[in-house]
């Protein structure tokens with residue numbers, strides 16, 4: 001770890017601890033030794049176990065800090081100045097099916113702004129992290145977004161629609177529209193936090209997705225910005241943490257990607 005920040009150290013410790021139990025549980029899924037209740041319940045239990053470890057670790061460091069977490073909801077609700085935003089397993093569908101593409105995502109927020117964040121892929125042992133003003137890192141190396149100049153040459157990643165989404169048709173229309181604009185294909189990897197992390201380290205050039213939760217993207221916001229990328233939201237009339245339709249990309253293609261997505265007349 002190059003970044004010697006107290007907050008990163010706390011998040012890192014929590015991630016390492018939670019990932020041990022997560023890796024064990026993932027091994028069980030791979031061997032198909034899931035409980036008789038079925039893999040869904042098993043994953044929920046794994047999710048909660050991981051979350052409990054992370055929360056315990058974070059509260060040990062700062063008992064008074066606020067927490068917003070996918071399963072547990074809000075803790076120390078009144079602390080608006082210091083808050084952790086946690087997704088204990090982002091990419092649960094992948095986890096459930098034995099696909100090694102999921103992550104722990106923890107963001108640290110001060111007065112509503114994400115200041116630092118960690119996205120940890122325990123299977124590939126990849127730790128993406130950043131703190132405002134100090135750059136972004138992948139394990140021990142500094143990372144930067146790609147240098148692709150045109151949307152046409154880009155590799156993009158997206159996700160959704162969620163099951164039962166009312167925006168289903170619209171989301172598919174966007175997909176068709178963007179795929180008509182790019183020569184390379186679009187990917188769907190199933191973990192929004194890792195999708196953003198992959199844009200931050202230049203593997204993908206851009207990412208967009210509708211209807212995400214704050215914990216899916218919180219850590220990614222600072223990581224991408226510190227890696228030189230741009231983050232924007234479709235629903236610009238909403239304030240964070242309610243903004244859930246995200247566009248994240250390198251700075252060169254950002255405007256083109258945004259224009260393509262936001263054009264009113266979608267055929």
Ligand code: 2AM
Nearest residue numbers: 089090091092093159160162190191192
């Ligand atoms: P999750 O794995 O923590 O549920 C998949 O496209 C990405 O979208 C994942 O990061 C997933 O997070 C997120 N997502 C959020 N809400 C979702 C939902 N209701 N259904 C599917 N994916 C969802």
Ligand code: CA
Nearest residue numbers: 087090091216
């Ligand atoms: Ca998630």
